[in-house]
Amino acid sequence: xxxxxxxxxxxxxxxxxxxxxxxxxxxxxxxxxxxxxxxxxxxxxxxxxxxxxxxxxxxxxxxxxxxxxxxxxxxxxxxxxxxxxxxxxxxxxxxxxxxxxxxxxxxxxxxxxxxxxxxxxxxxxxxxxxxxxxxxxxxxxxxxxxxxxxxxxxxxxxxxxxxxxxxxxxxxxxxxxxxxxxxxxxxxxxxxxxxxxxxxxxxxxxxxxxxxxxxxxxxxxxxxxxxxxxxxxxxxxxxxxxxxxxxxxxxxxxxxxxxxxxxxxxxxxxxxxxxxxxxxxxxxxxxxxxxxxxxxxxxxxxxxxxxxxxxxxxxxxxxx
Amino acid sequence: xxxxxxxxxxxxxxxxxxxxxxxxxxxxxxxxxxxxxxxxxxxxxxxxxxxxxxxxxxxxxxxxxxxxxxxxxxxxxxxxxxxxxxxxxxxxxxxxxxxxxxxxxxxxxxxxxxxxxxxxxxxxxxxxxxxxxxxxxxxxxxxxxxxxxxxxxxxxxxxxxxxxxxxxxxxxxxxxxxxxxxxxxxxxxxxxxxxxxxxxxxxxxxxxxxxxxxxxxxxxxxxxxxxxxxxxxxxxxxxxxxxxxxxxxxxxxxxxxxxxxxxxxxxxxxxxxxxxxxxxxxxxxxxxxxxxxxxxxxxxxxxxxxxxxxxxxxxxxxxx
Numbered sequence: 311x312x313x314x315x316x317x318x319x320x321x322x323x324x325x326x327x328x329x330x331x332x333x334x335x336x337x338x339x340x341x342x343x344x345x346x347x348x349x350x351x352x353x354x355x356x357x358x359x360x361x362x363x364x365x366x367x368x369x370x371x372x373x374x375x376x377x378x379x380x381x382x383x384x385x386x387x388x389x390x391x392x393x394x395x396x397x398x399x400x401x402x403x404x405x406x407x408x409x410x411x412x413x414x415x416x417x418x419x420x421x422x423x424x425x426x427x428x429x430x431x432x433x434x435x436x437x438x439x440x441x442x443x444x445x446x447x448x449x450x451x452x453x454x455x456x457x458x459x460x461x462x463x464x465x466x467x468x469x470x471x472x473x474x475x476x477x478x479x480x481x482x483x484x485x486x487x488x489x490x491x492x493x494x495x496x497x498x499x500x501x502x503x504x505x506x507x508x509x510x511x512x513x514x515x516x517x518x519x520x521x522x523x524x525x526x527x528x529x530x531x532x533x534x535x536x537x538x539x540x541x542x543x544x545x546x547x548x549x550x551x552x553x554x555x556x557x558x559x560x561x562x563x564x565x566x567x568x569x570x571x572x573x574x575x576x577x578x579x580x581x582x583x584x585x586x587x588x589x590x591x592x593x594x595x596x597x598x599x600x601x602x603x604x605x606x607x608x609x610x611x612x613x614x615x616x617x618x619x620x621x622x623x624x625x626x627x628x629x630x
Numbered sequence: 631x632x633x634x635x636x637x638x639x640x641x642x643x644x645x646x647x648x649x650x651x652x653x654x655x656x657x658x659x660x661x662x663x664x665x666x667x668x669x670x671x672x673x674x675x676x677x678x679x680x681x682x683x684x685x686x687x688x689x690x691x692x693x694x695x696x697x698x699x700x701x702x703x704x705x706x707x708x709x710x711x712x713x714x715x716x717x718x719x720x721x722x723x724x725x726x727x728x729x730x731x732x733x734x735x736x737x738x739x740x741x742x743x744x745x746x747x748x749x750x751x752x753x754x755x756x757x758x759x760x761x762x763x764x765x766x767x768x769x770x771x772x773x774x775x776x777x778x779x780x781x782x783x784x785x786x787x788x789x790x791x792x793x794x795x796x797x798x799x800x801x802x803x804x805x806x807x808x809x810x811x812x813x814x815x816x817x818x819x820x821x822x823x824x825x826x827x828x829x830x831x832x833x834x835x836x837x838x839x840x841x842x843x844x845x846x847x848x849x850x851x852x853x854x855x856x857x858x859x860x861x862x863x864x865x866x867x868x869x870x871x872x873x874x875x876x877x878x879x880x881x882x883x884x885x886x887x888x889x890x891x892x893x894x895x896x897x898x899x900x901x902x903x904x905x906x907x908x909x910x911x912x913x914x915x916x917x918x919x920x921x922x923x924x925x926x927x928x929x930x931x932x933x934x935x936x937x938x939x940x941x942x943x944x945x946x947x948x949x950x
Contacts, residue, residue: 333771384734388727407708407774410730414704415767417737422760429749436756440742447735451653454727 313354313364317347320368321375326419336400336412337419340379343395348625349374349482355617356486356500359610367489370435373423374482376416377439381446383413388454417443427489434488442481449474456540460548460560467545471512472505479511480504499607506601507622510594514626516541517590520581535577536570538563542593543586544577550589555580594626633674633684637667640688641695646739656720656732657739660699663715668945669694669802675937676806676820679930687809690755693743694802696736697759701766703733708774737763747809754808762801769794776860780868780880787865791832792825799831800824819927820938826921827942830914834946836861837910840901855897856890858883862913863906864897870909875900914946 311319326338353371354364364371385391386399387409393399401409424435452470456462483504487497519534520543534541544563548556562568562576581587605618631639646658673691674684684691705711706719707729713719721729744755772790776782803824807817839854840863854861864883868876882888882896901907925938 330768330771330775332775333768384730388730410704410708411767411770411774414734414737415764417734418760418764418767421741421756422764425757429753432756433749433752436741436752437745440738444735444738444742447731447738448650448653450731451650454731455650455652 311365313351313358314347316354316364316368317350317371317375320350320372321347324372332408333412333415336383336404336408337416339403340383340400340412340416341376343397345379345395347375349378349478352479352482352504352621353486353489355621356483356492357490359500359608359614359618360487360490360492360496362490367486369423369426370485370489371482373420373439374478374485376420376423377443377446378478380413380416380420381450383409383416385450387413431489435485438481438485438488442477445473445477445481449477453540457538459540460563462540462545464545464549467540467542468509471509475512476505476508479508493609496608496610499604502604503601503608503618503622506597506604507625510597510601510622511625513542513590513594513597516543517587517594518627520578521587532570532574535563535574543581543590546589546593547581547584547586550584551580555583598622598626631685633671633678634667636674636684636688637670637691637695640670640692641667644692652728653732653735656703656724656728657736659723660703660720660732660736661696663717665699665715667695669698669798672799672802672824672941673806673809675941676803676812677810679820679928679934679938680807680810680812680816682810687806689743689746690805690809691802693740693759694798694805696740696743697763697766698798700733700736700740701770703729703736705770707733751809755805758801758805758808762797762805765793765797765801769797773860777858779860780883782860782865784865784869787860787862788829791829795832796825796828799828813929816928816930819924822924823921823928823938823942826917826924827945830917830921830942831945833862833910833914833917836863837907837914838947840898841907852890852894855883855894863901863910866909866913867901867904867906870904871900875903918942918946 321341324341326341327334350368350371353374354367357364357367357371382394383400386394387401387406390401391399392402397403399409400412404412421436421439424432424439427435449470449472452466453474456466456470480501481504484497484501487500492500516534519531519541522531524530533539534544544559548559551559559577559580562573565573568576601622602619605615608615641661644661646661647654670688670691673694674687677684677687677691702714703720706714707721707726710721711719712722717723719729720732724732741756741759744752744759747755769790769792772786773794776786776790800821801824804817804821807820812820836854839851839861842851844850853859854864864879868879871879879897879900882893885893888896921942922939925935928935
């Protein structure tokens, strides 16, 4: 069976609801809402790469998706978000308290999904899981901290994105490698691949919010600019712009009295002057190449590694 | 060293703060705020009872306190609480988002505190911890559900209290028993002792909120009545009262237009008529006796088990 099928089947047949339903129904709602389920797919791609049967580890792979959705439940409370995957967020459909408590239960359920592993593998997997989980919290904290700062450096941005996005993708790959008994060097290289793919993916996401097309992107561009998010484009523009461009940007980004459309137009004007589209493309190329470089070091055939090349391309909308 | 000293020393020397400080300082603040630290004390009392050195398992014991404080951070957001242990709650001193995210990190840190255990013990301990943790969430959910209901039965109340309060006390004892290698029967009896002590403790807490004295209780009585909490007294009064007493109570408890002091006086009037003070005392006696009964079955000397008798008495303010 294809890996995406294995993951899909697991979530379609999983029973999340039991008493008290007020705690478990929101978990079911979140996990049945689809999404790309990238993280369990990455776990099982790694399991397969290192010669194990992906079906054997679907529960542990799914734990990464349950964890990811726990972060979404809490993030949506913190961001006061209305919509997630085209449906009301848990904090809207129910309320903030439900999203907090059901989120907590999801984090614990994710831990429980490793229970099928034998003692030694169990400890390795759960410790890796905890390390990933706490780093994602750290990334989220840095992201919140940045909201109040206009002097975020490129280095700080990359560190935040590594923690908030990269670590969970890379950690899912490492989890799969570990479960399948890969050697440490291969597991580390696959992790390195994941970190770089994750950073490139975040730059792509930042890019699309400015240059994306609503039809293919799925949401209207400009959200990040409207809420003053510290994106790769903003940080680069603040670094590369002349004094007057920097000043204008700083005055624009946290000014809530300017209409979103006007703010978008003004910021985009500066991004155009500074060629931010090319800057993003170059940065993505750089991280993509780093990712492929790490992948090449893994002691497996090009053919076996091909799905990871395709995954990286797909994730950043590459068609070449 | 005394067990309370071992626990105190651990928390006084523990370093919780690192980067990003916005995530970890609230954790330090919560864990340095004192409190009775009952749960780690119970873990180590059980470790000692079954013949192991308590100092060996102080980290695992402390994990139960870190978990307990995680629940407090999130509970305070959900209850919109201002004060905890005489100081501003994390959600007040910082904000709700901080209390949510730092709470999440605390839950993960609690899991990480089992890392010193060897594979087989690690798996047992972490699985027990997850079971306790998810049941506490279930108890919290039932408690929230009850807010919207006036027909909560005695059985439902006991089940909620068992999950919300009993399981963490009993689970801490079971954790200690397990770490020290107690046999399953002894561990189960100690768990049973903990559940019953926990229920008695909650009835005592409900009782004090009506009949307590501000000086010895530490907070002004009447908080539960003011917010319409489904306490043991309320559930029993609704069960035992005549038709007109039931009707009056139902009209009073969720009526937000009545001044708290007036509501307290009116509700207390009915409690007096129904002799609720005695009803509570009898129920506490019942659970206390069940706890002591379970304790007696444990294959240890009366002298070795004496600290558990004293603990139970102390927890419900008994001096006889």
